[in-house]
Amino acid sequence: MIEKKHLLTSQQMAEFVARGFLRFDELVPDDINQAVMRGIDQQVIKGHPAGTPLSECYHGTPIRKLLDLPQIQGIIQSLVGENPRFDHDAIHVREANEGRAQGLHADSIIDCRTHFDIQLMYFPHDVPLEMGGTLLLPGSHFRRVNEMDVAAYQNMRGQIPMVCKAGSVLALHHGIWHCGRQNKTNRRRYMFKLRLNPTVRQLRLWNTDDLDKKYRRHQEMFVGPAKEGDDIRAILGQREPWFEAASGRLEVVNRIKLWRFLTGDENFDVQYWLTRLENVPA
Secondary structure (H helix, E strand, C coil), X not given: CCCHHHXXXXXXXXXXXXXXXXXXXXXXXXXXXXXXXXHHHCCXXXXXXXXXXXXXXXXXXXXXXXXXXXXXXXXXXXXXXXXXXXXXXXXXXXXXXXXXXXCCECCCCCCCCCCCCEEEEEECCCXXXXXXXXXXXXXXXXXXXXXXXXXXXXXXXXXXXXXXXXXXXXXXXXXXXXXXCCCCCCCCEEEEEEEEECCCCCCXXXXXXXXXXXXXXXXXXXXXXXXCCCCHHHHHCCECCCCCHHHHHHHHHHHHHXXXXXXXXXXXXXXXXXXXXXXXXX
């Protein structure tokens, strides 16, 4: 059983619902970072058949040490529960001065489930801007697309390049739009990606001790990432820079639906938007 201190908070879960990702900087110790890069070079890190329990994967490799970190265990349990299934992994290596970039995409065919998979993206070394790294579009996970349907889009307002220090980790909703950028340095770039499927109902899997304290009413929408102390309604009502006036409301309604699903609170709302749609008098 994971200690509560390693589970996500209600504020972090609300930010995941709103933006489709969480970022954890310099989370993995350098000895694991170095071992993972050696394992990639030696081709000893191998995937498993889809559907294999994660607990049975990667034994005898540095990826197992990564997954056994309490902080990583807490992230996984909070989002997809105990005993998730391995879906697939990918070792993304970009060679020095590689003259191409990946198109913007989502990592699945059109997937309208309320349940969600997560993808962990792990960066074992420093990734400066000129090295490219992963780019993602916050809040895009409710815009269901079919894999590369959005590959022609570039330079979206509010996009985030993953510029980070060694040992940083992203936890992504499976529907978020992202891509790998061009490596313009003289060094190889490494990134390890792991997709996990839940095997339990995704209901209050995180540390909910602060949940009621984070509810306040009549919050206005704001732009940008959550700040320490923001309450749930403010986080779920935040705008992304690429939102249009009307589409912003649609995104908030989708967030409300997912938050109700995750908390079991069928009366939760932000600015009355979903309650209004449900008003069908007999």
